[in-house]
Structure formats: structure tokens, C-alpha cells
Amino acid sequence: MTVAQSSILPAGIYTPITTFFKNDDDYTLDLEAQVQHTQFLYNNGISGLVVAGSMGETPHLSQKERHDLVAALRKGVPDKSFKLIAGAPPMGSIDEAVAESESASDAGADFIILLIPGYFGSSLISQEGIIDYFSRVADKSALPVIIYNYPGTTNNVSITYDTYKKLSTHPNIVAVKLTHFNLDLYTLLGKDHELCETNNFRPFTGLGQVLLPAMSVGIYGAIDGMSALFPKVMVKLYTLIREEKYKEASELQYLVTRADMMIMELNVVGVKHALKQFYNFGECLTGRPPLSKSVDLEAYAKHEANLKVLDKLEKSLK
Numbered sequence: 001m002t003v004a005q006s007s008i009l010p011a012g013i014y015t016p017i018t019t020f021f022k023n024d025d026d027y028t029l030d031l032e033a034q035v036q037h038t039q040f041l042y043n044n045g046i047s048g049l050v051v052a053g054s055m056g057e058t059p060h061l062s063q064k065e066r067h068d069l070v071a072a073l074r075k076g077v078p079d080k081s082f083k084l085i086a087g088a089p090p091m092g093s094i095d096e097a098v099a100e101s102e103s104a105s106d107a108g109a110d111f112i113i114l115l116i117p118g119y120f121g122s123s124l125i126s127q128e129g130i131i132d133y134f135s136r137v138a139d140k141s142a143l144p145v146i147i148y149n150y151p152g153t154t155n156n157v158s159i160t161y162d163t164y165k166k167l168s169t170h171p172n173i174v175a176v177k178l179t180h181f182n183l184d185l186y187t188l189l190g191k192d193h194e195l196c197e198t199n200n201f202r203p204f205t206g207l208g209q210v211l212l213p214a215m216s217v218g219i220y221g222a223i224d225g226m227s228a229l230f231p232k233v234m235v236k237l238y239t240l241i242r243e244e245k246y247k248e249a250s251e252l253q254y255l256v257t258r259a260d261m262m263i264m265e266l267n268v269v270g271v272k273h274a275l276k277q278f279y280n281f282g283e284c285l286t287g288r289p290p291l292s293k294s295v296d297l298e299a300y301a302k303h304e305a306n307l308k309v310l311d312k313l314e315k316s317l318k
Contacts, residue, residue, distance in 0.1 A: 007144040009083065009111060009175040009202045011220040012047030013234045015227040016055040016087075016206075018272050019069065021284040029065055033282045035076035037228075037275070045235035046227060048083030049073065050113060050177075054153065055225055055268055059089045060288040063100065067107045074108030085111045085146060085223075090153065092117035094133065098140045105142035113146040113177060118154030127163045138172040145172055150179040150206065161188045168201035177223045179206030183213060190218025208234060209257040209264075212249050215241045225263045226256060229274050230310045232317040259310050262303035269295040270303075278311050 017037060020030040038049060051073060052058045052066040061069075070086055086104030091097055091114075101112045117133060118125060138145045147167065151158045158180070159167075167173050178186060189195060189203040196202065196218065205214040208224030215221070215238070227234040237256060240249035262270050268287050273295040275281040286292045 006110070007172070007174050008200050009085075009144075009146065009204075009220075010047060010081075011202070013045070013221055013227050013231070013238050014048045014050060014083070014085065014204070014223040015041050015046050015231065016050040016053045016223055016225055017041075017228055018268055018275065018282075019052060019056040019061065019287075020272075020282040021286075021288065023284045027284065027288045029068060030282060030284070031068070031072045034069060035072055037279075037281050038073045038076050040279070040281075041228070041231050042077045042079070042082050044231040046082075046231045047221070048085060048110070050085045050087055050223055051109070053085075053087030053113060053148075054150065055228075055271065056087055057268060057287050057291065058087045060291070061089075063103055066100075067103045070104055070107035070109045080110070083110045084108060085113050086143065088112060088114055090115050090117065090119075092119055092133075094136050094140075097137045098142070101137075101141040101143045101145075109143060111146050111174070112141065112143040113148045115148045115150060116154045116157050116159065118151075118157035121155040122157050125157050127160055130157075130159060131163055131166050134167055134173055135170055138170050141172055144174040146174060147176040148179070149176055152179070158182075161185060164189060164201075165192070165195060168195045168199040174200065175202040175204060175220075177204050177206045178219075181207065181210065183210070183217070186214050186219055187217040190214070190220075196220075207260075208237075209253075209260040211237055211256070212241055212246075212253040225271055226260050226310075228271055229278065229307070230259075230314045233310050233314050236317055255306070255309055255313070259303065259306040262300065262307060265299060265303070266295055269293070270300060273300060274307060278307075 020033040021027040086109035088100045
């Protein structure tokens with residue numbers, strides 16, 4: 001299948017960024033902090049971003065705000081080799097998904113990532129319905145489509161291997177972010193030559209804590225929250241695996257996995273707190289309501305020593 005080079009998501013480490021807000025009553029977008037963080041990631045080897053994804057609180061943003069975020073970051077890093085993947089809120093409307101792609105494209109995004117619409121749950125949503133939905137969106141989308149398979153936010157609706165095989169034949173469906181621990185599916189996708197090489201479909205893990213086992217079976221990299229904090233560490237881990245330096249990679253993977261437990265427990269507000277602690281990025285340490293409570297400091301303290309190990313390593317890497 002012939003696919004335009006611009007529609008192929010390059011292998012690498014991508015960061016799902018948090019959305020920064022100002023300390024005001026309206027939680028106004030802090031675009032200055034957003035650009036600073038993006039330039040930091042770009043300068044430290046990250047391949048691209050997910051903008052206004054789940055880590056970026058996409059359900060709490062308007063379409064205009066998502067557009068403005070992408071536009072500001074594209075202006076802040078005009079290098080088109082640095083890929084901007086536009087996030088979108090959970091939606092079931094094909095027309096709204098297409099409209100979101102048009103807005104993101106106008107702002108300068110390279111791809112759009114869309115959750116499986118899971119409102120009605122697995123008892124009603126069939127694999128045939130999932131194929132129909134993504135195919136119809138991709139037919140009209142202004143951007144290449146990345147599937148976001150995150151069962152924890154979609155009523156546990158997931159996608160089977162056979163469904164991926166069919167979706168991968170669509171020239172405008174180009175990748176998947178796998179935010180689950182089903183390594184059997186990782187293996188089936190990553191080792192499928194027809195799916196990955198012939199169809200140019202790229203599976204990525206959404207969990208940096210399993211990057212080594214994922215890449216060992218052909219996964220192309222990670223779209224992982226830890227890279228927001230320690231980009232050079234995550235790029236180092238990726239590089240060690242690519243170079244088949246598995247002993248060093250396994251030791252670094254252990255450190256990353258220990259630190260990643262903070263994100264597993266505290267998610268968006270934990271990452272924002274750590275960004276402030278280690279880099280002084282941002283002025284508002286909470287999300288928008290209903291994520292407007294500050295991080296649980298007692299819970300964060302349990303992970304702080306592991307984060308500081310990665311911080312020390314980050315500063316030692318060139």
C-alpha cells in the first residue's frame with residue numbers, strides 16, 4: 001500500500017504534555033509556559049508531542065483552546081520533523097471528529113489521535129462497528145488518524161488483532177497508541193510484517209514502564225508521560241534498546257518503571273507537581289475542575305526518591 005511519507009509516524013519517544021493554566025479564576029491557558037516546556041522537550045531529543053490528549057485534559061478544553069495550543073506550539077517549534085499529534089475529547093460523532101481534525105490541521109498539527117468511542121460499552125459496540133467508525137472518520141479526516149486504545153477510559157472497549165489488520169489497510173489510519181498491558185497484542189501487532197511494513201501502520205506503547213519488552217517485539221516506541229519530566233532518560237532507554245544493549249537497557253528500564261509508579265498513581269496533577277519541582281514550569285499546579293485539587297503530597301513523597309534518581313541521571317546525560 002502506498003502511503004505518503006508525511007503520513008508515517010516516525011519511530012521514537014513522544015510526550016503527551018500536560019496543559020498549563022494560569023493562576024486565575026478562569027484557568028486561562030498559559031501558552032508561554034506551554035512553549036517553554038515544548039522547546040525543552042524538542043531540545044532534548046523528543047520526537048513529538050500529543051497536544052491536549054488525556055494527559056492534557058482534553059475533555060476540559062474547548063475546541064478553540066485545543067486549536068490555540070497546537071498553533072502556539074507549532075510557532076514555538078516550527079521544525080516539521082517534530083511531530084504534533086492533536087488530541088481530541090472522547091466523542092462518538094463522526095462529523096465532530098472530522099471537524100476536530102480540520103481545526104487541528106489549520107493550527108499546524110501533523111496527526112490526530114482519537115479514542116475508541118466506548119459510551120455504550122462492549123455489550124453493544126462490535127468490532128465491525130469500530131471498523132466502520134474509524135474508516136468513516138479517516139475517509140474525511142484532514143489529518144492522518146492515530147487510534148487511541150485506552151480501555152480504562154472507554155468502558156473497557158478494546159480492539160482485536162483482526163480489527164487492527166483491517167483498519168491498517170486504510171491509508172489514512174496510520175498508528176495506534178496502546179495504553180494497556182496486553183503484551184500478547186503488542187507482539188501480534190509489532191511482529192506483523194504486512195501490518196507494519198506493507199501497510200505502514202505503527203504500533204506504539206502508551207506506557208514507558210514496559211518500553212523494553214514492547215520494543216523487543218517490534219513496537220516502534222512510546223507515547224509516555226515520563227518523557228515530559230525526563231526526556232533524555234527516555235530517549236536513552238529507547239536508544240539502548242534500538243542498539244540491542246539489553247543489559248544496560250534493562251537496568252535503566254527498572255529505574256524508569258519505579259519512577260513511573262508516581263504517574264500511575266497521581267496522573268496529571270502528579271506530573272504537574274514534578275514539572276514545577278524539577279524545572280519550575282507553570283504557575284498553576286492543578287488541573288481544571290474537576291481536577292482542581294492539588295497533588296496529595298503524602299502520596300507524592302512515596303515516589304520522590306525514585307524521581308530524584310532519574311533527575312540526577314537526566315542531568316548527567318548529554
